Amino acid sequence: MLDMARQTTIKNAETRQGLRVLHVCESLPGGPASYLNEIIPYQRAIYGAGNIAVVVPEGQKQALTEIGGLPAYTYAREGRSPRDLTRLFITLRNACRDFQPNLVHLHGTFAGLVGRLLKVTGGTRAPILYCAHGWAVDPDRPSRARVFFGCIEYMLSYVTTRIINISPHEEVFLRRWGIGGRRCTLIVSGIADLAEPPALVEPSEVAGGPLQLLFIGRTDPQKGFDLLSAEFDRAPDVDFQLRVAGSSVVSRSHGTPGQDDPRVSFLGWVDRDSLPALLDASDALIMPSRWEGLPLAALEALRSGKALITSHRGPFPFLVKDGLNGVMMNIDEPGFFARAMRGIDRPALRRMGRQARADFEAKYRSERMNKELAALYDEVVGAGVMGTRPA
Numbered sequence: 243m244l245d246m247a248r249q250t251t252i253k254n255a256e257t258r259q260g261l262r263v264l265h266v267c268e269s270l271p272g273g274p275a276s277y278l279n280e281i282i283p284y285q286r287a288i289y290g291a292g293n294i295a296v297v298v299p300e301g302q303k304q305a306l307t308e309i310g311g312l313p314a315y316t317y318a319r320e321g322r323s324p325r326d327l328t329r330l331f332i333t334l335r336n337a338c339r340d341f342q343p344n345l346v347h348l349h350g351t352f353a354g355l356v357g358r359l360l361k362v363t364g365g366t367r368a369p370i371l372y373c374a375h376g377w378a379v380d381p382d383r384p385s386r387a388r389v390f391f392g393c394i395e396y397m398l399s400y401v402t403t404r405i406i407n408i409s410p411h412e413e414v415f416l417r418r419w420g421i422g423g424r425r426c427t428l429i430v431s432g433i434a435d436l437a438e439p440p441a442l443v444e445p446s447e448v449a450g451g452p453l454q455l456l457f458i459g460r461t462d463p464q465k466g467f468d469l470l471s472a473e474f475d476r477a478p479d480v481d482f483q484l485r486v487a488g489s490s491v492v493s494r495s496h497g498t499p500g501q502d503d504p505r506v507s508f509l510g511w512v513d514r515d516s517l518p519a520l521l522d523a524s525d526a527l528i529m530p531s532r533w534e535g536l537p538l539a540a541l542e543a544l545r546s547g548k549a550l551i552t553s554h555r556g557p558f559p560f561l562v563k564d565g566l567n568g569v570m571m572n573i574d575e576p577g578f579f580a581r582a583m584r585g586i587d588r589p590a591l592r593r594m595g596r597q598a599r600a601d602f603e604a605k606y607r608s609e610r611m612n613k614e615l616a617a618l619y620d621e622v623v624g625a626g627v628m629g630t631r632p633a
Contacts (some may be wrong), residue, residue: 243395245522246453253509255288258291260289260293261289261293261343261344261345261619261620261623262289262293262294262295262341262342262343262344262345263285263289263293263294263343263345263346263347263619264295264296264297264337264341264343264345264346264347264368265278265282265294265295265296265297265337265347265349266297266298266334266346266347266348266349266353266357267296267297267298267349267350267353268299268303268319268322268327268330268350268352268353268356268357269299269302269319270299270303270305270306270349271302271305271511272459272460273375273376273535273537273538274349274350274375275342276433276514276538277349277373277375277538278296278306278308278349279306279307279514280353280431280432280433280434280538280608280611280612281338281608281612281615282294282296282306282308282309282312282624283308284608284616285612285615285616286308286613287314288616291311291312292312293339293404293631294313295311295312295313295314295315295337295341295343296309296310296313296314296315296538297314297315297316297317297330297333297334297337297353297545298314298316298317299317299318299319299384300316300317300318300319301318301319302319303316303408305390308513309493312340313454315334315337315340315341316333317329317330317332317333317334317599321351325377326354327339327356328403329353330352330353330356331356331359331360334356334365335360335365335366336358338360338365338366338368342523343366343368344368344369344512344623345368345369345371345619345622345623346361346366346368346369346371347373348370348371348372348373348425349373350373350374350375350376351376351377352477353375354374354398355394355398357370357372358370358372358398358401358402361401362401362619365448366530368402369404369622369623369627370401370402370403371402371403371404371405371406371618371619371622372404372406373405373406373407373408374412374466374535375408375535376533376535377395377412377415377416377535378391378504379391379392379395379415379416379419380396380412380415380533381415382532382533382555382556383464383532383533384532385622387432392419395419395421396419396420399421399425402425402454403445403616403622404425404426404427404622405421405425405426405427405429406426406427406429406615406618407426407427407429407474408429408430408535408536409428409430409431409535409536409556409557409560410555410557410560411430411505411536411556411557411559411560413426413428415431417556417589423578427573427618429607429611429614429615429618430536430606430611431536431538431541431606431607432605432607432609432610432611432612433538433541433542433545433606433607433608434607434608434609434620435545435602435607436518436545436546438583439599440522440545440546440599441463442547442592442595442596444609446610449588450480450588451588452481452482452483452487453481453482453483453526453586453587453588453591454482454483454520454523454524454525455482455483455484455485455524455525455526455527455528455551456484456485456487456520456524456526456527456528457470457485457486457487457488457528457592458488458517458520458525458542459488459529459537459539460488460489460490461486461489461490462490462624463532464531464532464533464534464551465529465530465531465532466523466529466530466531466532466553467486467530469530469532469573470528470530470579471503471506473576473577473578473579473580474503474505474579475575476577476579476580477579477580477583478581479580480580480583481503482505482583483506483507484505484506484528485506485507485509485520485524486506486507486508487509487510487511487517487520488509488510488534489510489511489513490507490510493501498607516537517542518542518546521542521543521546521548524548525548525549525588525591525592526543526548526549526550526551526594526595526629527539527540527542527543527548527549527551527567527568528551528552529550529551529552529553529558530552530557530571530573530578530579531552531553531556531558532553532555532557532573533555533556534555534557534558535556535557535559535633536557536561540552540558540561541602541606543598544561544567544598545602545606546599547566547595547596547598547599548591548593548598549568549569549594549595549598550562550567550568550569550598551568551569551571551583552568552569552570552571553570553571553572553573554571554572554573554574555573556596558570563597564609565594566594566597567583567594567595567597567598567601568594568598569583569586571600571624572580583594595606599604614631
């Protein structure tokens with residue numbers, strides 16, 4: 243529950259007009275683009291369209307469907323080489339000089355690094371907010387350089403006005419690195435509701451046939467698709483079909499596992515507007531991730547009234563009530579898919595889907611997230627730089 247002062251700040255933040263916010267993202271595909279597409283329309287409405295700007299890679303800006311008419315500063319991105327990060331640094335410095343933001347909101351690890359280095363070198367005096375959207379120091383994430391990244395994040399936290407955590411999972415491990423307390427604010431991600439609430443079919447009315455499972459996102463190691471595809475031969479009694487909406491982003495040279503399995507069909511990347519229809523035609527969303535921040539695809543499944551079948555890592559213990567709104571898999575133990583699906587049929591998944599929809603309505607609407615972000619903006623910048631929204 244928010245305390246009374248925070249609730250008052252949220253209410254007041256809705257009347258502010260004139261705050262200039264610069265959003266910075268080094269890699270858009272997936273969660274960061276979805277997140278920005280949720281918050282930009284709200285911020286345009288309360289701060290004015292000309293007061294929101296973005297710094298993004300030129301080749302990825304089409305992922306932002308809500309930037310029409312907004313100032314956009316782009317750069318050529320080929321990867322994450324020192325040359326690419328230098329281009330981002332220069333573009334961000336120029337954007338700060340031209341746009342004169344009152345607040346810089348950094349999205350992702352590398353934008354967080356570059357943006358805070360700009361702060362250190364005097365390239366901006368604006369307050370800095372940083373949302374990692376998945377931390378390099380996450381203990382679930384394999385990394386030989388975790389101590390190095392932890393030290394860097396610890397030092398950079400001192401030039402960060404506020405760190406935004408998108409799930410309780412992040413707060414737990416950040417405390418171990420001495421990054422916590424008043425420097426961190428928990429604002430759980432949310433998404434806008436569907437134009438029409440999903441029609442939740444009675445479990446007793448569903449037909450038989452193979453379970454229709456859906457995987458959304460990158461088929462890279464983070465998302466655990468390789469782990470899942472290796473489990474299919476260990477689950478001969480599970481009658482299913484799997485559709486994969488996405489492809490590899492960072493592991494293209496290794497190919498995509500599961501390509502030869504007749505039960506798996508690959509759709510490639512689909513636009514976000516197509517996801518509700520894909521979810522509607524599915525019985526559950528499956529997410530065998532090794533590590534996550536708070537994947538918006540999971541919230542989209544809850545919104546559509548679909549059960550979640552997830553790994554036991556990251557934020558999923560906070561999202562999934564095993565057997566109530568979904569099923570959890572222990573991906574550390576071979577045979578996890580068959581064990582998790584034992585006794586699970588379509589009526590059971592439909593019952594879980596009803597609870598999933600109830601959870602979305604109670605916890606994961608974008609209205610709550612956007613109001614909390616606006617309250618945080620108001621808090622860290624102060625009302626003095628902003629006028630009052632006209633009646």
